[in-house]
Amino acid sequence: MAGPVLEMRSISKSFPGVKALSEVNLTVAAGEVHAICGENGAGKSTLMKVLSGVYPHGGYEGEILFEGEPCQFKDIRASEQRGIVIIHQELALVPYLSIAENIFLGNEHATRGIISWHRTLTHAAELLRQVGLAESPHTRIADLGVGKQQLVEIAKALAKKVKLLILDEPTAALNDEDSRKLLDLILELKAQGISCIIISHKLNEIARVADAVTILRDGQTIETIAIGPEGISEDRIIRGMVGRDLEHRYPERTPEIGEVAFEIEDWTVRHPIDQQRTVVDGASLNVRRGEIVGVAGLMGAGRTELAMSVFGRSYGRWSGGRVLLHGREIRTRTVSEAIGHGIAYVTEDRKQLGLNLIDDISRNISLSALGKVARYGRVDRHEESKVAESFRRTMNIKAPTVFTRTGTLSGGNQQKVVLSKWIFAEPEVLILDEPTRGIDIGAKAEIYTVIAELAAQGKAVLVISSELPELLGLCDRIYTMAEGRITGEVARADATQESLMRLMTMSAASSNEQV
Amino acid sequence: MAQTEIIPDSAQNGPEPDPSPSVGAALARALRGNVRQYGMLVALALIVLLFQIWTDGILLQPLNITNLIQQNGYILILAIGMMIVIIAGHIDLSVGSLAAFVGAAAAVMMVEHHLPWPVAMLIALVIGALAGAWQGFWIAYLGIPSFIVTLAGMLLFRGGTQILLQGQSVAPFPKGFQSISSGFLPEVGPHTNYHNLTLLLGLAVLAVAVLQELRGRRQTASYGLEVLPLGLFLAKLAVITAAVLVFVLLLASYHGVPIVLLILGALLVGFGYLMRNSIIGRHTYAIGGNEPAAKLSGVKSKRVVFLAFTNMGVLAALAGLVFAARLNAGTPQAGINFELEAIAAAFIGGASASGGVGTVMGAIIGGLVLGVLNNGMSLVGVGTDYQQVIKGLVLLAAVGFDVYNKRRAGS
Numbered sequence: 067m068a069g070p071v072l073e074m075r076s077i078s079k080s081f082p083g084v085k086a087l088s089e090v091n092l093t094v095a096a097g098e099v100h101a102i103c104g105e106n107g108a109g110k111s112t113l114m115k116v117l118s119g120v121y122p123h124g125g126y127e128g129e130i131l132f133e134g135e136p137c138q139f140k141d142i143r144a145s146e147q148r149g150i151v152i153i154h155q156e157l158a159l160v161p162y163l164s165i166a167e168n169i170f171l172g173n174e175h176a177t178r179g180i181i182s183w184h185r186t187l188t189h190a191a192e193l194l195r196q197v198g199l200a201e202s203p204h205t206r207i208a209d210l211g212v213g214k215q216q217l218v219e220i221a222k223a224l225a226k227k228v229k230l231l232i233l234d235e236p237t238a239a240l241n242d243e244d245s246r247k248l249l250d251l252i253l254e255l256k257a258q259g260i261s262c263i264i265i266s267h268k269l270n271e272i273a274r275v276a277d278a279v280t281i282l283r284d285g286q287t288i289e290t291i292a293i294g295p296e297g298i299s300e301d302r303i304i305r306g307m308v309g310r311d312l313e314h315r316y317p318e319r320t321p322e323i324g325e326v327a328f329e330i331e332d333w334t335v336r337h338p339i340d341q342q343r344t345v346v347d348g349a350s351l352n353v354r355r356g357e358i359v360g361v362a363g364l365m366g367a368g369r370t371e372l373a374m375s376v377f378g379r380s381y382g383r384w385s386g387g388r389v390l391l392h393g394r395e396i397r398t399r400t401v402s403e404a405i406g407h408g409i410a411y412v413t414e415d416r417k418q419l420g421l422n423l424i425d426d427i428s429r430n431i432s433l434s435a436l437g438k439v440a441r442y443g444r445v446d447r448h449e450e451s452k453v454a455e456s457f458r459r460t461m462n463i464k465a466p467t468v469f470t471r472t473g474t475l476s477g478g479n480q481q482k483v484v485l486s487k488w489i490f491a492e493p494e495v496l497i498l499d500e501p502t503r504g505i506d507i508g509a510k511a512e513i514y515t516v517i518a519e520l521a522a523q524g525k526a527v528l529v530i531s532s533e534l535p536e537l538l539g540l541c542d543r544i545y546t547m548a549e550g551r552i553t554g555e556v557a558r559a560d561a562t563q564e565s566l567m568r569l570m571t572m573s574a575a576s577s578n579e580q581v
Numbered sequence: 582m583a584q585t586e587i588i589p590d591s592a593q594n595g596p597e598p599d600p601s602p603s604v605g606a607a608l609a610r611a612l613r614g615n616v617r618q619y620g621m622l623v624a625l626a627l628i629v630l631l632f633q634i635w636t637d638g639i640l641l642q643p644l645n646i647t648n649l650i651q652q653n654g655y656i657l658i659l660a661i662g663m664m665i666v667i668i669a670g671h672i673d674l675s676v677g678s679l680a681a682f683v684g685a686a687a688a689v690m691m692v693e694h695h696l697p698w699p700v701a702m703l704i705a706l707v708i709g710a711l712a713g714a715w716q717g718f719w720i721a722y723l724g725i726p727s728f729i730v731t732l733a734g735m736l737l738f739r740g741g742t743q744i745l746l747q748g749q750s751v752a753p754f755p756k757g758f759q760s761i762s763s764g765f766l767p768e769v770g771p772h773t774n775y776h777n778l779t780l781l782l783g784l785a786v787l788a789v790a791v792l793q794e795l796r797g798r799r800q801t802a803s804y805g806l807e808v809l810p811l812g813l814f815l816a817k818l819a820v821i822t823a824a825v826l827v828f829v830l831l832l833a834s835y836h837g838v839p840i841v842l843l844i845l846g847a848l849l850v851g852f853g854y855l856m857r858n859s860i861i862g863r864h865t866y867a868i869g870g871n872e873p874a875a876k877l878s879g880v881k882s883k884r885v886v887f888l889a890f891t892n893m894g895v896l897a898a899l900a901g902l903v904f905a906a907r908l909n910a911g912t913p914q915a916g917i918n919f920e921l922e923a924i925a926a927a928f929i930g931g932a933s934a935s936g937g938v939g940t941v942m943g944a945i946i947g948g949l950v951l952g953v954l955n956n957g958m959s960l961v962g963v964g965t966d967y968q969q970v971i972k973g974l975v976l977l978a979a980v981g982f983d984v985y986n987k988r989r990a991g992s
Contacts, residue, residue, distance in 0.1 A: 419873050433878045440860050444858050445860060
């Protein structure tokens with residue numbers, strides 16, 4: 067193989083309060099398929115955004131050489147002109163336009179602003195043949211499955227004369243059959259001289275198509291391993307992904323674990339739009355009083371979907387399963403029913419789903435249990451403010467007053483407001499989804515303490531997290547999920563990052579073999 | 582009354598503690614929390630002043646003040662309901678047609694079927710509620726955008742009006758019914774040069790307003806928040822007192838308080854209280870502010886939206902009745918462009934196009950800005966053509982000012 071098509075040298079990128087990338091190096095040889103692995107938040111997507119110009123030149127440190135020349139992309143268009151095309155996990159197609167229109171969107175075959183349909187359609191047909199998609203160029207995107215849409219995305223990249231194709235989790239939303247086809251296509255493109263970077267959590271796929279793998283962890287390059295003809299073991303990759311110390315301090319606690327309080331049995335959820343897709347597949351788990359139970363899983367494993375579906379069917383379409391509280395089946399078909407039974411769900415997406423950002427702290431805290439500060443339907447503002455003030459003190463929410471708008475708070479303080487809201491509702495069961503995502507270390511430690519206190523009060527706590535050290539530091543028991551299934555249940559004493567990661571990356575195919 | 586509504590809110594949203602408060606800085610901070618509403622109040626005062634000078638004092642003559650209230654009553658009633666719908670993140674284009682439809686129905690009931698007017702009114706309000714519930718059902722439970730449902734309603738109810746009236750005006754109405762629009766509080770007590778009951782009512786309102794102010798100030802202080810310096814606070818009380826007294830004396834020196842003003846006052850106090858202090862009011866703001874988050878907090882958003890539209894239907898019916906009573910006829914042309922006036926009033930009065938923001942008092946202020954502009958320009962002799970141009974510019978300027986302000990504040 068020739069020299070490198072891409073070299074990224076000492077790339078560093080900071081966001082306010084967080085160093086997302088620090089001195090990352092990545093070298094992709096011409097005509098190779100290069101995999102990038104790492105946990106959620108390891109910096110994979112940030113690195114690709116730097117490469118494709120989403121974060122323009124000047125916003126990061128380090129240099130990028132493409133085909134030997136230094137590049138300073140100011141936006142995505144600039145990188146696409148050089149032949150670097152990124153396909154995001156969330157596909158960027160317009161559903162009600164045709165395949166042909168989508169392929170040439172922003173890149174139309176046109177003369178003085180008038181589209182030439184002849185050239186558009188012939189070229190589209192040619193590209194569709196190239197990616198092996200047997201559809202008319204006139205077909206609307208909305209009428210295609212996700213697998214075929216993925217192929218349209220690749221055709222679109224080819225139309226831009228792609229030299230380096232970046233695929234972010236390309237098979238996350240695909241079934242086995244479509245995944246296999248897609249991987250075959252990647253190998254075919256490679257044969258045509260197109261280099262490829264593939265970000266994936268599915269280690270078996272990496273082992274199958276990649277020539278080399280670079281592992282990122284906490285914004286740093288850990289290693290790049292060339293994959294020879296003999297392949298690579300998944301254990302080898304896992305070791306690189308997780309080899310990290312338990313860096314945060316976790317509260318000391320002596321758990322007093324009681325009887326089983328909360329159970330989910332055989333819970334199955336289908337995708338809200340694509341009903342063929344099973345997002346959560348027969349998941350069962352339980353949490354005892356006073357116990358903190360973790361749910362580990364990579365992006366797309368179905369953890370949030372499971373939690374939101376249980377919490378008032380707030381995600382997807384329910385297609386089976388029961389929820390039990392103290393051994394008795396309860397109805398959780400609406401959010402108010404779930405809250406009424408003492409279940410609370412603290413969302414992973416506090417800005418979109420957790421807070422009313424244009425309203426103040428006090429009114430956000432009281433929202434899910436307004437009845438507690440109201441009499442005959444009249445909200446007692448005085449009582450409400452006192453409640454909020456006591457939370458501001460105990461939770462150490464850093465804001466001038468409880469009448470400060472939540473939109474102006476930092477992430478950590480916003481998270482404390484969301485937590486306060488649900489603690490105020492006095493639930494028996496708390497489901498915390500990524501409770502420390504995107505907040506600084508100090509606030510993290512405070513939130514860990516709050517979680518430990520909730521368990522000490524006898525509440526059943528379920529923590530969904532992508533950070534394995536967090537789960538290992540906090541939980542008494544950990545479930546793992548992959549592709550919508552519960553793939554394992556491990557007591558804390560027996561769990562290591564490696565063993566969890568192995569269970570988290572277990573695909574349906576391999577789990578069938580092993581179980 | 583105007584002032585009492587605004588203050589508690591400004592006290593809550595406003596100032597952050599500052600170690601060195603100067604009078605100017607305190608005032609600036611007190612204003613900052615509610616720029617839009619204070620801004621519009623100041624704008625309203627300026628517009629009134631401007632036309633007062635321009636019309637050689639006709640604007641604030643007792644007769645004209647009374648006219649102003651009676652001419653704008655129905656728009657203000659609509660603006661209150663519209664504000665609530667907009668706070669919930671929706672819009673209602675059908676209210677003008679619905680008002681016409683209900684007015685027509687009431688006319689047919691009273692004139693052709695000789696129903697007693699209170700019965701006809703009650704039935705008319707129920708018709709409004711049903712029409713509002715019908716639209717609310719499509720919007721809340723079937724998820725059809727309110728713009729489309731109420732656009733359909735606009736055509737539906739307009740057509741219904743024409744069918745009911747067979748293209749003709751139906752008149753006249755019983756005296757009792759007419760009085761809801763043109764009547765006044767009865768005269769009682771000894772003969773003074775003023776309307777006694779109006780004076781008493783005015784004093785009562787003033788007392789309540791001042792007490793509210795004092796209570797609000799005490800409560801704000803009890804939260805450890807900064808309050809206006811005493812001098813400024815007293816000045817504010819003086820302004821409130823002066824404004825109420827002047828207004829009351831003006832009304833009392835003519836026929837007294839119009840019935841429409843009583844209706845409006847009741848609606849303003851009732852809905853103002855509902856939106857500020859009730860659970861359902863709070864839920865309305867939460868849905869407009871962030872519907873997914875509100876849902877995940879257990880807010881029954883469908884029910885709240887349904888109720889907001891049902892309520893809008895009732896208020897549209899009430900506005901239709903008031904308008905019909907004023908014309909003393911049910912006509913097919915009633916209520917044309919009312920929805921636009923009501924929407925404009927809500928936005929001028931501080932509503933946000935994305936929902937979650939606004940107050941009932943704001944809707945009233947916005948409506949009054951439009952009303953005074955209409956009235957003042959007519960008095961000066963500006964043609965309706967230019968009136969529209971100017972009102973359009975005022976709407977744009979009010980919302981533009983707000984957007985600019987928010988952007989500058991970085992929010």
